[in-house]
Amino acid sequence: MSNPYVPVIARIERIIEETPDVKTFHLVTAAGKPFAPRPGQLAMLSLLPVGEGMFSVSGQGEAHLEFAIKKVGQLTTALHEAEVGQAVGIRGPYGNGFPVEELQGKDLVFIGGGIGLAPLRSLINYCLAHRPDYGELLIIYGARTPADLVFKEELFRHWPQAPGTAVHVTVDAGDAGWQGPVGLVPALLEQLNPRPQGKVAITCGPPVMIKFVLQALERMGYRDDQVITTLERRMKCGLGKCGRCNLGSKYVCLDGPVFTLGQLKALPAEY
């Protein structure tokens, strides 16, 4: 009997230092890419014997998966100390991912904060790889300081040059070299004021940012089915057994992590 709790052993192929506390890890197995997730899906990563945790897949190549991981606790600190070639257990993919078919033909507004750009990035790059299927892409992103911005290469080079794509980056506090806007993401969103017609807004970031982004979107006239977000839980299994990610009658690992605002409003307000 195959055991869904047992990870496959992958190796770190490459490490990219995104910010002082975020690194992107490229993982490969002996067979190549561990699996082919849809944008927004999740994977359990293990460092034996530190532990296991659920992470959003932030991207993928022909033969590898990418995970942008912020150093926040025991497991992520150990991952940050890992070197190229080190073994990492992986199992997945888990969760529903973004509804890429339903989003076809829509203009998409991405609103990210901090490490919350990681799941959005998988969808942004998916849309760009399937460019004719999607409308205009508007990317609004912010972090505490310029040094805390993740995926800088894409934010400042690739995405602004991509067809039909606009990128707006803000920071809470600038530094000597920063020439872009300074301020919070929800304020920048309201300033840009993208009209809701034909659009879907997709947001991920710290809970306090999401709270104000949702309020701003509502004021701007976005309906609950035009707003999509992803939820975070400290999951222990990914299989709908451990109970940790139970929210109402849903399990975030099976039914999420991607929910429309309409779906979330039907659940207890524990997010």
Added chain:
Amino acid sequence: MAVAKVSERWAAMSLVPKEEVGLLVDGLARHYQVIGPKQKGKAFVLEKLASGQELRLDYQTSILPPRKALIRPRETMFSFHDNQVETVQDAGPQVLFGLHPCDVHALTLLDQVFSLEYEDPYYAARRQQTYVVALNCTTVGENCFCYLMGTGPTLRDGYDLLLTDLGNEYLVEVGSDAGEELLRHLSLRPAPRVRVVEKEKRLDQVRRQFRQQMEVTEMREVLAGSYNHPAWRELAKDCLGCGNCTMVCPTCFCFQVKDQLELDLNHGQRVREWDSCLLWDYSLVALGHNFRPQLETRLKQRLYHKLYYYEDQIGTPGCVGCGRCVTNCPAGIHPLEVVARLKGE
């Protein structure tokens, strides 16, 4: 799975004199590990029976529920060294002897939880080798409310063998092929069909001892509109958040997972332990954010999952009315009283 629906195929019934019921355990123990009720201090526990003499079928309930024989309070999932993983399976044939109908129902619920979407291989391996010898209830405990939940005091299916106390002897009924297999290890005398009448008479007497407070459907209606009811705040003042209710619950299944390293810093195990949604760190995520920081929301999570979400997930309420949470709650919180309060009684 060792259990099956009862049909006419297994119409045969047997009788065991009360003083010989321990011999059943001894007969089965030659082939299986037999887990049944035995006394521990003033209470009873479900544990491996060294001999039939330890069996106490007059028990009202056990401290921990039978799920501990299928998903252990703490168990190793796999061991590892140098990034080599070796899975651990310790399942062997076992008989759960003397389970009350509520606890048998709980097992059938867990069967669904642990096979929905993904099959849990540890649970499945043990369950496939588990035989259930159930015992109809002929007395009612002070906290029992199985009759309301539709899970007792008598059992219709989910067992391999079913015992009913007829006074001086037990009626033994077969509920599955596996039950017939168990009987082959025992020499019992056949029961005349008329003893079924005796059985039904006794079980009717038990049913009459229950006070019917409300219907399950009404419970669901009350909860549907009560998530923001002010009574929750008052209830949360009583609740200590200790998690006792979840540990003794026969249908709770949450677990957490930990890695532990041996002193050679190379070998280790990934273990899982029973967890509780009542505990503060259950809903903690990265950077210290907590989705249920208030005890009130954690208490609601527990009761809504039992009495409401469970039904959405697998089609039946997650409470079997065994009463263990009531017995073991330091604050005396009773699920039915909670619903009554939400209803405004």
